[in-house]
Amino acid sequence: MPRSDRLLELIQFLRTRRRPVGGAQLADEFGVSLRTIYRDIQTLIARGAPIDGEAGVGYVLRPGFTVPPLMFSSDEIEAVVLGSQMVARSADITLTKAARNALAKITAVLPAGRSDEADASGLLAGPISAAVESVNLAPIRSAIRMERKIWISYSDEAGLQTERNIWPILLTFCATVRLLAAWCELREGYRQFRTDRIVAFAEIGEAYPRRRHALVKEWREIEGLSEPQ
Structure with missing residues (x-):
């Protein structure tokens, strides 16, 4: 897992926990060394994440912190691309247009270096032969x-x-x-x-x-x- 994805997943993991989580548990959860977890925690704190705790005690994310909605992992970007393709091929005209516009907006505001991931996705929605409606859905x-x-x-x-x-x-x-x-x-x-x-x-x-x-x-x-x- 790329480090940028791991940092995002680490934040998401801490958000779901009410009690401090030990470094060893985090290392086991993400399949990395304890030293790597310590470095990741310090990086997140330096970037403004309100994480309390210390080595040997555990870490907890203070309430009220929200992850910016456009911090997508690689898997999440691929899910958005594939989902928008499927909607564009199977929904009514209004929803099809909305799916394409939404993907364009998301791609346009992804962090530098991430916008190309949407175009380079290795996933493609296949053709769908749904019956044609006589009414607008x-x-x-x-x-x-x-x-x-x-x-x-x-x-x-x-x-x-x-x-x-x-x-x-x-x-x-x-x-x-x-x-x-x-x-x-x-x-x-x-x-x-x-x-x-x-x-x-x-x-x-x-x-x-x-x-x-x-x-x-x-x-x-x-x-x-x-x-x-």
């Missing part, structure tokens, strides 16, 4: 964020169309389809709708009667899905 994503009900005209596999009022809670982007998880007032239960089968939709202007976080948790329990880590 951006307003649906907005309804999810704002916790608002929507009306949809939906065509099932047999071509039968129904009209429903739903509470949209999650959009899942799969390789070939996109699924909208929602509480369906017509069926009085949770359902997943293929977005390419939504013929039309409109915002109702009403808020959910319950918070989306609670609905998502309930839906995950019913589907037997674990919480994301």
